[in-house]
Amino acid sequence: MQVFSLSPLFAIFHSQFVILILLLFCSLLLLLPFVQWRHLRHKRLPPGSMGWPYIGETLKLYTENPNSFFSNRQKRYGDIFKSHILGCPCVMVSSPQAARVVLVSQAHLFKPSYPPSKEKMIGPEALFFHEGAYHSRLKKLVQASFLPSAIRGSVSKIEHIALKLIPTWNNCTIYTLQEMKRYAFDVAMISALGDQHDLEMEGIKNLYQRLEKGYNSMPLDLPGTPFRKAMKARKLLNEDLRRIIEKRREIGKHGGGLLGILLGAEDEEHNQLSDSQIADNIIGVIFAAHDTTASVLTWILKYLHDNVNLLEAVTKEQEGIQCKLFEENRGLTWDDTRRMPLTGRVIQETLRTASILSFTFREAVEDVEFEGYFIPKGWKVLPLFRTIHHSADFFPQPEKFDPSRFEVPPRPNTYMPFGNGVHACPGSELAKLETLILLHHLTTSCRWQVVGDGDGIQYGPFPVPKQGLPIKVTPRTKK
Numbered sequence: 001m002q003v004f005s006l007s008p009l010f011a012i013f014h015s016q017f018v019i020l021i022l023l024l025f026c027s028l029l030l031l032l033p034f035v036q037w038r039h040l041r042h043k044r045l046p047p048g049s050m051g052w053p054y055i056g057e058t059l060k061l062y063t064e065n066p067n068s069f070f071s072n073r074q075k076r077y078g079d080i081f082k083s084h085i086l087g088c089p090c091v092m093v094s095s096p097q098a099a100r101v102v103l104v105s106q107a108h109l110f111k112p113s114y115p116p117s118k119e120k121m122i123g124p125e126a127l128f129f130h131e132g133a134y135h136s137r138l139k140k141l142v143q144a145s146f147l148p149s150a151i152r153g154s155v156s157k158i159e160h161i162a163l164k165l166i167p168t169w170n171n172c173t174i175y176t177l178q179e180m181k182r183y184a185f186d187v188a189m190i191s192a193l194g195d196q197h198d199l200e201m202e203g204i205k206n207l208y209q210r211l212e213k214g215y216n217s218m219p220l221d222l223p224g225t226p227f228r229k230a231m232k233a234r235k236l237l238n239e240d241l242r243r244i245i246e247k248r249r250e251i252g253k254h255g256g257g258l259l260g261i262l263l264g265a266e267d268e269e270h271n272q273l274s275d276s277q278i279a280d281n282i283i284g285v286i287f288a289a290h291d292t293t294a295s296v297l298t299w300i301l302k303y304l305h306d307n308v309n310l311l312e313a314v315t316k317e318q319e320g321i322q323c324k325l326f327e328e329n330r331g332l333t334w335d336d337t338r339r340m341p342l343t344g345r346v347i348q349e350t351l352r353t354a355s356i357l358s359f360t361f362r363e364a365v366e367d368v369e370f371e372g373y374f375i376p377k378g379w380k381v382l383p384l385f386r387t388i389h390h391s392a393d394f395f396p397q398p399e400k401f402d403p404s405r406f407e408v409p410p411r412p413n414t415y416m417p418f419g420n421g422v423h424a425c426p427g428s429e430l431a432k433l434e435t436l437i438l439l440h441h442l443t444t445s446c447r448w449q450v451v452g453d454g455d456g457i458q459y460g461p462f463p464v465p466k467q468g469l470p471i472k473v474t475p476r477t478k479k
């Protein structure tokens with residue numbers, strides 16, 4: 001009975017209680033942005049300028065000398081500062097310790113971040129875009145394919161590519177970057193696909209060039225735009241690669257190169273990689289391998305041209321090896337390439353001075369407390385390799401091209417031309433090997449003169465000497 005007499009009262013209280021809760025909930029929702037804003041205000045964002053609305057500091061980054069863009073801000077704000085580039089708020093970090101936190105010790109808080117258009121062009125299943133189990137499975141396979149033990153057998157094939165190309169430059173004016181791209185592309189192709197029919201290689205090369213033309217264009221998917229043309233080439237490239245994959249699967253021979261390793265890969269449950277996983281990673285590796293190496297080679301030719309004594313010393317080192325090859329009537333071997341210490345230091349110093357990857361992009365996967373600052377979830381975080389490589393604290397007289405500084409190893413985490421941590425470059429040994437091989441034959445057979453003043457830098461997309469360094473090449477007259 002009592003229950004009946006109480007129930008209307010209870011119903012009134014109950015409905016009032018529900019209304020009260022609803023009101024409270026709505027006001028909380030309304031207050032949420034304010035609370036978040038207060039919360040952000042109390043958290044200490046790094047110092048720095050966010051530039052103009054939307055464009056931020058993007059124009060400044062792409063019009064100023066990159067060394068001064070970063071170092072001016074570092075001087076003004078310190079090693080960690082905020083900015084706004086390419087439509088995103090970001091935090092730039094320029095101390096070796098902070099870069100290590102982002103790339104190595106707290107790498108799980110900072111995921112790789114690329115514009116969606118780049119992901120579409122390279123292929124969404126390429127390892128760059130991934131983390132965790134899929135990334136580490138692919139990384140192990142790619143690394144296995146480019147370990148010294150795996151590439152030492154490629155020396156004669158790479159040498160063959162260099163020996164075919166260099167004589168075509170004699171008594172001509174060439175655009176160094178363009179020619180180095182041809183070289184690095186052919187090396188990337190044999191590394192990715194192993195021995196493949198010339199005709200198939202040519203087809204892939206043509207499609208790749210078409211894809212590359214649109215790679216840095218505005219991502220406008222409209223008829224006639226470079227982006228649309230590049231995406232069309234990407235589709236055809238995929239079809240070509242799938243045909244090669246199918247053929248190798250049919251005949252039951254995985255073949256050589258990275259493709260062979262990817263085709264033979266099985267996980268613990270005996271699952272193989274799918275065709276699209278394989279195709280995206282082959283395209284991705286060729287992409288990562290050739291522009292980077294070609295840009296570094298272009299800078300080496302510029303630095304050797306500008307430092308005549310160094311060029312003579314490198315030539316002497318290479319002539320020592322050449323004598324041995326003549327005596328023993330053979331071509332270069334892996335072991336020969338291990339006996340080029342000065343040439344090796346020239347490569348190291350070029351990687352430092354040119355720092356063709358000025359920085360890399362990561363994104364905070366959650367709100368992060370970082371070295372006393374607050375980085376909101378979704379902000380980009382950019383470790384600045386170039387600024388660290390050009391710091392006088394770690395590399396005295398940083399603007400001087402001085403390979404002898406590498407006679408002693410650099411301090412830990414101060415030298416990262418190939419990145420650091422889980423996403424570090426798996427192709428560093430191949431890049432160094434192909435550079436040594438080309439320099440051996442170039443310095444012992446040719447000399448080059450820069451055409452024009454040789455000053456200035458262009459971005460395409462990596463920084464290289466203006467116009468891709470036009471040079472006049474002549475056969476070398478031995479002293």
Ligand code: HEM
Nearest residue numbers: 127128288289292293296357360417418419423425427431
């Ligand atoms: C001198 C030439 C090269 C330079 C300076 C260079 C530099 C780099 C750097 C700095 C990274 C790390 C990017 C990041 O952390 O976001 C990277 C990643 C990568 N590089 Fe290279 N690279 C070169 C040549 C090559 C070559 C020859 C290959 C071919 C095997 C290659 C394949 C890759 C791949 C697949 C990744 C992605 C790794 C991952 O996400 O786990 N690179 N490279």
